Amino acid sequence: MTLLPVDAIRALADQHQKPANVLFQYGTAGFRTLGSALDPVMFRVGVLAALRSKKLDSKTIGVMVTASHNPEPDNGVKLVDPRGEMLEASWETHATNVANAPTTDALIDALETLVKNLKIDLSKPAKVVYARDTRPSGPALVASLEDGLKALGADARNAGVTTTPVLHYLVRAINTKGTKDSYGDDTEEGYLEKLSSAFKQLVAGKPALPPLVIDCANGVGAIVGQKLARHLGNSLELQLANTAIDTLGALNNACGADFVKTQQKLPPSLASVLTPGQRACSLDGDADRLIYFYLDDHGQFHMLDGDKIAALVAAFVVELTKSAGLEGKIQVGIVQTAYANGGSTKYLSERLPVKCVPTGVKHLHHAAEHYDIGVYFEANGHGTVLFSPETLETLSTYQPSTPAQSTALTHLRNLTNVINQTVGDGLSDMLLVEAVLAHKSYSGVEWNSLYVDLPNRLVKVVVPDRSIFKTEDAERRLVSPPGLQAKLDELVRRYEGGRSFVRPSGTEDVVRVYAEATVRSQADELAFRVAGLVYDEVGGDPAKRPSEFL
Numbered sequence: 181m182t183l184l185p186v187d188a189i190r191a192l193a194d195q196h197q198k199p200a201n202v203l204f205q206y207g208t209a210g211f212r213t214l215g216s217a218l219d220p221v222m223f224r225v226g227v228l229a230a231l232r233s234k235k236l237d238s239k240t241i242g243v244m245v246t247a248s249h250n251p252e253p254d255n256g257v258k259l260v261d262p263r264g265e266m267l268e269a270s271w272e273t274h275a276t277n278v279a280n281a282p283t284t285d286a287l288i289d290a291l292e293t294l295v296k297n298l299k300i301d302l303s304k305p306a307k308v309v310y311a312r313d314t315r316p317s318g319p320a321l322v323a324s325l326e327d328g329l330k331a332l333g334a335d336a337r338n339a340g341v342t343t344t345p346v347l348h349y350l351v352r353a354i355n356t357k358g359t360k361d362s363y364g365d366d367t368e369e370g371y372l373e374k375l376s377s378a379f380k381q382l383v384a385g386k387p388a389l390p391p392l393v394i395d396c397a398n399g400v401g402a403i404v405g406q407k408l409a410r411h412l413g414n415s416l417e418l419q420l421a422n423t424a425i426d427t428l429g430a431l432n433n434a435c436g437a438d439f440v441k442t443q444q445k446l447p448p449s450l451a452s453v454l455t456p457g458q459r460a461c462s463l464d465g466d467a468d469r470l471i472y473f474y475l476d477d478h479g480q481f482h483m484l485d486g487d488k489i490a491a492l493v494a495a496f497v498v499e500l501t502k503s504a505g506l507e508g509k510i511q512v513g514i515v516q517t518a519y520a521n522g523g524s525t526k527y528l529s530e531r532l533p534v535k536c537v538p539t540g541v542k543h544l545h546h547a548a549e550h551y552d553i554g555v556y557f558e559a560n561g562h563g564t565v566l567f568s569p570e571t572l573e574t575l576s577t578y579q580p581s582t583p584a585q586s587t588a589l590t591h592l593r594n595l596t597n598v599i600n601q602t603v604g605d606g607l608s609d610m611l612l613v614e615a616v617l618a619h620k621s622y623s624g625v626e627w628n629s630l631y632v633d634l635p636n637r638l639v640k641v642v643v644p645d646r647s648i649f650k651t652e653d654a655e656r657r658l659v660s661p662p663g664l665q666a667k668l669d670e671l672v673r674r675y676e677g678g679r680s681f682v683r684p685s686g687t688e689d690v691v692r693v694y695a696e697a698t699v700r701s702q703a704d705e706l707a708f709r710v711a712g713l714v715y716d717e718v719g720g721d722p723a724k725r726p727s728e729f730l
């Protein structure tokens with residue numbers, strides 16, 4: 181029986197000791213905190229990734245080092261499962277336990293317990309692929325990760341600096357290499373080639389779209405976006421903006437998808453770049469989110485968020501399945517969270533099955549797998565489209581009976597390749613949107629008019645202990661603290677088109693309040709009233725009460 185290489189682990193773990201008094205948690209986005217605090221976590225994640233690979237018969241596991249849209253000094257790390265999906269939930273707990281072992285001895289104990297409980301066969305080789313975004317703390321953190329991989333003798337591949345979706349793609353491509361389910365060539369080039377050639381076929385014969393401005397958030401999207409631009413040639417002209425990856429402090433600063441979505445305004449850096457009517461979009465710091473926008477003739481800003489992307493894409497997919505003669509054989513469904521704009525939920529549920537799930541991509545992804553074609557997007561622009569294995573089989577074997585059916589079928593097949601089905605992917609989603617716009621001859625204006633967004637407001641509330649907030653009904657109602665939901669209901673009732681919910685954030689030490697209403701001023705007022713109610717109910721310090729809370 182092969183044993184854990186305890187001496188190797190001990191020697192290396194001693195170089196990455198965990199400070200007392202810090203607690204790490206593997207949350208919705210993996211481990212995420214200040215980059216300077218992550219060294220011991222990275223080492224332990226390296227060890228865990230190797231163990232997970234051994235547990236899964238030497239399938240390749242992915243590790244991504246990024247803190248996405250968060251400020252530049254933050255960093256984070258998450259594990260990617262063999263099909264390119266998020267880490268299985270039960271391992272989130274194992275990861276948290278291992279990360280918090282206080283000493284090297286405790287760490288070794290925790291690892292031995294894990295190996296024993298999960299019956300991990302240590303004689304199996306471990307295979308891991310890893311990558312990082314452009315954060316300055318990345319190289320040192322990757323070195324700590326490599327020590328963890330080395331401690332277990334893992335066969336490790338460094339995919340360098342690339343986007344989160346590329347890393348997810350690589351994991352799936354490596355694990356399906358040479359099989360009938362091959363996901364593509366297992367390189368970044370393979371990814372770019374797969375996406376761009378599907379896109380070119382989708383838009384062949386359509387009038388060329390005007391150039392698209394991409395706000396790269398001064399992050400890794402700038403690097404991969406530039407390579408994608410070369411692959412696209414003149415099928416789509418990309419005008420990359422916010423590409424200052426080497427400028428300290430620039431990442432996600434007053435730009436990027438999260439800025440645009442939360443501030444509901446244009447990144448100031450684009451004011452001189454964008455012409456009225458021109459389409460533009462923002463990626464986030466690791467390029468897995470996408471938000472579109474444009475300025476109208478009056479210079480007024482209009483945002484097309486994840487909900488608008490879902491509406492555009494779902495309608496197109498439904499249209500193609502009908503044209504292909506597959507209506508009734510393939511069911512298209514939508515997955516949203518409570519943050520989806522009420523306008524979008526109304527519009528979509530009048531046309532398609534819509535399911536609401538708790539926040540976090542893994543919930544959306546799993547729910548979307550239950551449809552033949554599942555379209556899922558968080559309002560913040562993170563999402564994708566999933567085709568079930570049966571649907572992929574139908575698309576590859578179906579015999580169309582007319583030329584029109586045949587054309588629609590070819591488009592559907594190309595969609596399965598332009599879409600990164602492992603995870604939300606800003607660049608892949610951008611190509612998807614552009615393909616639909618080309619087919620429909622839509623500008624941002626027509627797309628935006630599919631439905632009207634209800635004015636809404638998101639507010640953060642700092643509370644002494646956010647763990648007392650418990651929810652039900654896909655986070656739309658509070659069950660704890662007791663009595664608070666009834667007070668909330670009472671407030672909401674006074675606002676026309678009012679809707680509001682309160683939930684603890686899974687990534688920040690705050691409680692989030694969302695509110696919408698028919699009129700902007702009412703949405704704001706409702707949000708700040710609910711925020712004030714929450715603050716006071718749980719004993720927030722009156723001296724520190726934010727002045728905008730009502």
Ligand SMILES: CC(=O)N[C@H]1[C@@H](OP(=O)(O)O)O[C@H](CO)[C@@H](O)[C@@H]1O
Pocket residue numbers: 208209248519539540541558560684685686687688692
């Ligand atoms: C309102 C909002 O945008 N919440 C985000 C945010 O989660 P919170 O649990 O709300 O902190 O980060 C998650 C990870 O990126 C993302 O999945 C989610 O949509």
Ligand SMILES: [Mg+2]
Pocket residue numbers: 248249464465466467468469
């Ligand atoms: Mg991201």
